[in-house]
Amino acid sequence: MPTTITKTIGSGGNYATVAAWYADNTAFCPSGTNMVTSDTVAVGNIISNISGAAQLANLSGTYTTDATHTITLQGSPGGFRDNANVRTNALVYSSANGWALTSSVASSYALLISQPNTILSGLQIQATGASTYTLGLNNSNITVQNCIITSNAYRQLFQGAGTNKFTNCLFQSAYGGFDINLEFSGGTANMYFCSIVIPSDVNNVSGEVAIDINGGSLTLENCAIFGFSVPWQVSAGSNPTFTTCATDKTGTTGLTGGLTLTNQFVGTTAATADWRQKAGSGLRGTGTADATNGAQDISGLARPQGGNWDIGAWELASAAAKKCSIGFGIGCGIVLGGARLLARNPLMTRRSLLIPKGAGR
Numbered sequence: 001m002p003t004t005i006t007k008t009i010g011s012g013g014n015y016a017t018v019a020a021w022y023a024d025n026t027a028f029c030p031s032g033t034n035m036v037t038s039d040t041v042a043v044g045n046i047i048s049n050i051s052g053a054a055q056l057a058n059l060s061g062t063y064t065t066d067a068t069h070t071i072t073l074q075g076s077p078g079g080f081r082d083n084a085n086v087r088t089n090a091l092v093y094s095s096a097n098g099w100a101l102t103s104s105v106a107s108s109y110a111l112l113i114s115q116p117n118t119i120l121s122g123l124q125i126q127a128t129g130a131s132t133y134t135l136g137l138n139n140s141n142i143t144v145q146n147c148i149i150t151s152n153a154y155r156q157l158f159q160g161a162g163t164n165k166f167t168n169c170l171f172q173s174a175y176g177g178f179d180i181n182l183e184f185s186g187g188t189a190n191m192y193f194c195s196i197v198i199p200s201d202v203n204n205v206s207g208e209v210a211i212d213i214n215g216g217s218l219t220l221e222n223c224a225i226f227g228f229s230v231p232w233q234v235s236a237g238s239n240p241t242f243t244t245c246a247t248d249k250t251g252t253t254g255l256t257g258g259l260t261l262t263n264q265f266v267g268t269t270a271a272t273a274d275w276r277q278k279a280g281s282g283l284r285g286t287g288t289a290d291a292t293n294g295a296q297d298i299s300g301l302a303r304p305q306g307g308n309w310d311i312g313a314w315e316l317a318s319a320a321a322k323k324c325s326i327g328f329g330i331g332c333g334i335v336l337g338g339a340r341l342l343a344r345n346p347l348m349t350r351r352s353l354l355i356p357k358g359a360g361r
Contacts, residue, residue: 002069004041009073010048010099017050018057018073018101018111028063028071035069042071046123047078049095051102056111056125061139065117075099075122081146082122086299090267090274091170091314093124093150100124109136109159116141127151133159140164140187146298150174161186161216166194168298168313170275173198181208181228184237186215191223192293195312198227199270200261213237220245222287222294224312226261227268244288246311256286264312276314283311 007014007027015021021044025031029038042063050056065071076082080098083089089097101123103110110127113120116139125147127134134151135144137160145167151157152174164187171194173181182196196210210228211218214235221243225231231247232240232254242254248264250257259282267274277283287294287309294303297315304310305318 002039002041004043006043006045008047009044010046010050013045013047015044017052017054018044018046019055022057022059022062022115025062033062034064035071036064036066039069041069044071044073045077046073046075046099046101049100049102051100051104053104053129055105055108056101056103058109058112059115059118060112061114061116063115065115067117067141070117070119071115072119072121073123074120075124079122080124080148081298081300087301087317091148091276091298092172092267092273093126093148093174095124098122098124100126102126102128103132104129105132107131109133112136112138113142114138119143119145120147122146124148125150127155131155133157136160137162137164143167144169146300148172148298156181156183158182159185160189163188165189165293166191167293168192168296169194170298170313171196172273172275174202174270174273180212181210183212183214184216184218186237188216189218191218191220192290193222193287193297193311193313194220195224195275195314196226196228197224197265197268197275199268199273200227201269202227209233211240213240217241219243221290222309222311224264224283225255226259226264231255244286244311246283246286256282259283275312277310277312277316279316281316284316285310287311 009015009021025033028042029035078099083097106129132155134149135158140162142164148170150172157171208228209230210225211232215237217238218240223245225247231249231252246256246259248259248261262268264281266276266278285306285308289309298313301315303315305315
């Protein structure tokens, strides 16, 4: 079994920046740069907010990796998914909810990944510099999961090529006026349970495109694409493949259209943005079952909650339940709207039971 090398990144951590972590080969291998022969896995944990005028990092492909010997950059502990109020906090980029990465570099990428077998998990990433992509992927076998990716600058949220996967991600364009927001320019990409949105009052120019295929192919399952003039277009390559995806636009091939933006999400303007699913939404229970790619939503809540799977990054919670841990001791907590309030005996070995609301005290 590979040895995991875990380092902390941020104020008070092993490294002040993501770039400094990636530059130190001892964070990945005891010596050299081959993680396969050294039999290692590397994990970088963000432990504070990180912001500045420089690029966050360019993971350029220095290390030899494979499907077993991977590199993970994650917003934990202390990321937005770890917040005790994750189910009641607005689903939007906010450093108040968990560690956030912000770059004001201009004419570049806030975060560029060319390192294969990299996993980005539980991160909040924002670009604020002019003509800067928030995220770029320029290699294959890269996974982006449970992330919030946004920009308030004149440029795209994402640009990349390769055979890569996105799961449970929120892409929010906070700056209108750029005609393409996610550009796929080669390879085979897959998106599962993602929400791709722009606030209703942002300057959404005529022809503002959510997704542009400029080479390669893209498959989307259970994705929500809302607020854009054009949900998708093909500049080159093949048409995207959709499975139970939804949009507010009508007449869009492959998607269930005509769902009113304001009826789907808690807040839909720039000032009130909150991309949690609203009760009564047309996204509720209309997705395709997929335990492989959607066992949990972006907040960590188990899917499905309502008998069938919801579309988008957020799963609407079912009725409250009581979770108890039973062993030599006992600890109980309430699961309410997906948020756990758990008191338990830390000294005891336990197994968990889920007891329906009203059963017991």
